[in-house]
Amino acid sequence: MFLHIDPTNGVAIYDQVVRQIKFAVASGALATGDRVPSVRELARDLALNPNTIARAYQQLQADGVLEPVRGLGLEVAAGAAKQCRGERQKLIQQRIHQAIYEGRQSGLDDGELRLMVEKQLSLVLREGR
Amino acid sequence: MFLHIDPTNGVAIYDQVVRQIKFAVASGALATGDRVPSVRELARDLALNPNTIARAYQQLQADGVLEPVRGLGLEVAAGAAKQCRGERQKLIQQRIHQAIYEGRQSGLDDGELRLMVEKQLSLVLREGR
Amino acid sequence: MFLHIDPTNGVAIYDQVVRQIKFAVASGALATGDRVPSVRELARDLALNPNTIARAYQQLQADGVLEPVRGLGLEVAAGAAKQCRGERQKLIQQRIHQAIYEGRQSGLDDGELRLMVEKQLSLVLREGR
């Protein structure tokens, strides 16, 4: 598993794990029936406390993304891909909307705002290559 | 004072106060030498704990936006307008960049991402009228 | 709060807390806007670790039953009563169904089963007085 955790991120670590696994499911990197690493293994790999991973996995079970296989581990549930794609879409749209909305509220005029957004967009797209 | 506080916002209340005052200075709604309401008065108006306002004002003093006037209260510091305009620009750009970047990281391709951003942008601009 | 916890119950302690609070909301003992005891207070009262209570409260937030009031505590969310009544109904029906179904599967005939159920029902109703 290639999760990148940034402990100084503001976002809680367990939440970073949750999101990245959901994104992996959404993008197809994890498919239905795939097993995720065990709590202890992932904790070792990421140099985190097993409880932190366990909490993330519990969240993912509560959200219907992972299912337990008794005594064997956790696997990606059927239907999780579709659900995660939907969630991702919604989450990202919310974040973008809120960011732009804040700019609007801060007194910037339409032109300035549009300019900023397009600048950041092309910047990110260029980075991504 | 024209502050709109949303306690269920996720953003800390004191931080909402800080930002909105900075934005008011940036946009000229508060000019150098203008006095801000007393801690007690603003707390009463916004139905908040005075500690929360006090913390916001401390932050604003630490950031050089407000200055104490002995026995009278706090007023907008000289040079604060320019500084706040700069900060606003930087802050907003950061937020927008981060939101778009997150979308990128989540596995969306260029086209989807651009579409989402433009949708949200036009949505906010239309709302704003 | 009058929660009765049985640590030897098989049911996880945090789950007992979750259920009993949901039931309290369902029955109207806790109404919308009521504040629940703080994590530390309830932990002290029940002689449990605060983390256990915190976990129960997190679950209740995830389920939309409790809402945070920043810095002040947690209160019963609007609409929680209706939702909890629905959940309770469903949960109880499931449990009863499963118990009876098991009896059926075990080879008991209709008459024996009906007799047992009615015996237990009248027993519980008599106890309850």
Add this chain to the structure above:
Amino acid sequence: MFLHIDPTNGVAIYDQVVRQIKFAVASGALATGDRVPSVRELARDLALNPNTIARAYQQLQADGVLEPVRGLGLEVAAGAAKQCRGERQKLIQQRIHQAIYEGRQSGLDDGELRLMVEKQLSLVLREGR
């Protein structure tokens, strides 16, 4: 063997095996002296880990339901039928009592509770045909 195992049931798999064999003995489907399948054979048939079957058989021996026959395997012990009928009765009554009791505790009144129980009872009896 006519065992139906549901691994997603919440009930431990080995326990499902134990109960169903006891129920088979209680109902006479397995009589004193009948041999049960070998650990390996049953594990293969049910697509389970042999350890799981072994644990169930150990439990059944400890409970006096099965007895080893040197070199041949395990057979139903003398007197097991009577014992299993008693156990079954007790177990089922417990389960039903507990389910109804929980409904009682959750704040449902007598009428609601009686209605639910009778609904589920007739539902199960109808299913069973």
Add this chain to the structure above:
DNA sequence: GTGGTCTAGACCACC
């Protein structure tokens, strides 16, 4: 004072 997060270490049932 409030809740939220994280670490550490223990014990359990299950496969």
Add this chain to the structure above:
DNA sequence: GTGGTCTAGACCACG
């Protein structure tokens, strides 16, 4: 080996 639960104690931001 697996996940699930609980305890203990620490630190943080917030009001």
